Amino acid sequence: MSSTWRTADVVEARFETATARTLALQFPEPVSSIGGQHVDIRLTAPDGYTAVRSFSVAGTLPPTGLEITVEELEDGEVSPYLVRDLTVGEQLEMRGPVGGWFVWQPSDTSPVQLIGGGSGVVPLMAMVRSHRAAGSTVPMQLLYSVRGPSSIIYRGELEKLEASSPPLPVEYVYTREAPPGEPVGRLSPATLMPRILPPAADPAVFICGATGFVETVAAWLVEAGYTESRIKTERYGGTGDGS
Amino acid sequence: MSLGLDDGLAGGTGAEAGGQDYLDGNALAGPLSEFSAGDLTVAEGRCENCGMTGVLATTRVYAHAPGMTARCRGCGSVLLRLTEAGGRTVLDLRGLSYLSIKRD
Numbered sequence: 001m002s003s004t005w006r007t008a009d010v011v012e013a014r015f016e017t018a019t020a021r022t023l024a025l026q027f028p029e030p031v032s033s034i035g036g037q038h039v040d041i042r043l044t045a046p047d048g049y050t051a052v053r054s055f056s057v058a059g060t061l062p063p064t065g066l067e068i069t070v071e072e073l074e075d076g077e078v079s080p081y082l083v084r085d086l087t088v089g090e091q092l093e094m095r096g097p098v099g100g101w102f103v104w105q106p107s108d109t110s111p112v113q114l115i116g117g118g119s120g121v122v123p124l125m126a127m128v129r130s131h132r133a134a135g136s137t138v139p140m141q142l143l144y145s146v147r148g149p150s151s152i153i154y155r156g157e158l159e160k161l162e163a164s165s166p167p168l169p170v171e172y173v174y175t176r177e178a179p180p181g182e183p184v185g186r187l188s189p190a191t192l193m194p195r196i197l198p199p200a201a202d203p204a205v206f207i208c209g210a211t212g213f214v215e216t217v218a219a220w221l222v223e224a225g226y227t228e229s230r231i232k233t234e235r236y237g238g239t240g241d242g243s
Numbered sequence: 244m245s246l247g248l249d250d251g252l253a254g255g256t257g258a259e260a261g262g263q264d265y266l267d268g269n270a271l272a273g274p275l276s277e278f279s280a281g282d283l284t285v286a287e288g289r290c291e292n293c294g295m296t297g298v299l300a301t302t303r304v305y306a307h308a309p310g311m312t313a314r315c316r317g318c319g320s321v322l323l324r325l326t327e328a329g330g331r332t333v334l335d336l337r338g339l340s341y342l343s344i345k346r347d
Contacts, residue, residue: 004276037272038269038272039269040273040274095273095276096273098272099272099284100285100300101269101300101301104271122337145311210262233267233301235264235265235267
């Protein structure tokens with residue numbers, strides 16, 4: 001067995017939406033994470049069968065803890081267990097946090113545009129929290145595409161961040177169901193571009209969501225003149241329903 | 244063109260969709276950490292087949308291939324394979340001409 005695996009205690013669990021749950025994990029030694037990194041979680045069945053999946057770190061609990069937020073995928077092997085069955089006091093086998101590419105460093109000085117679809121907001125939230133914790137003054141804003149208001153992860157915290165000083169600008173795109181007065185709409189270049197930092201700002205762009213979402217949005221941005229090398233993407237394994 | 248947004252996403256960056264889809268090379272970070280303490284997904288590699296270069300984090304990774312297989316974004320050739328067998332993790336790099344990393 002590799003020494004890269006270690007055991008974490010589940011110390012808290014809370015639902016963010018009907019299908020997404022945040023797990024707070026404590027390690028026996030200090031752990032650090034850069035916003036955007038992930039951990040690999042390994043589940044082992046009594047017969048020895050193992051399943052390994054990656055989950056984005058949502059935030060840190062210094063010095064020895066971190067949080068992940070897991071969206072349940074109905075036919076998944078791991079996420080239903082993490083969302084429905086795992087209880088506080090149990091342990092998880094884990095590798096990481098890892099990943100050095102889809103990350104935001106507090107030392108970065110350029111403006112940041114975050115674009116998330118569904119639970120793709122999780123690693124972006126880690127960047128937001130890191131930005132706040134560091135007291136960074138670089139502009140950072142979030143465009144968050146969700147099915148409807150009830151599927152907004154971190155809703156209360158995002159509302160507070162929008163109202164704080166300086167505020168975190170958050171733009172929501174509602175794809176199925178919107179609050180009164182808000183449009184239900186599919187994202188298109190025409191609806192996306194006015195709501196994000198312009199190409200002239202040359203922002204670092206982080207896009208996370210399902211493959212179709214990520215690839216389509218990234219292609220639109222390149223077409224609109226954003227610098228391709230400044231666009232970083234992370235796809236989730238789910239195919240989504242495509243609508 | 245408009246996009247029907249997929250917000251019914253998987254639980255994480257893992258292969259919860261049963262391999263119908265591919266992931267980013269980001270997902271290689273954990274397995275590759277068994278080979279190097281530094282993050283290898285930020286290393287730039289050259290495809291032996293078509294010559295395209297790019298960081299491993301931007302390759303397409305198929306998670307049930309079996310094991311993990313990273314393919315070139317340009318030509319689709321297999322760049323590397325990670326498999327587990329006999330208590331060992333095996334990293335097959337034959338599709339890469341080289342990997343390079345920035346020096347500190």
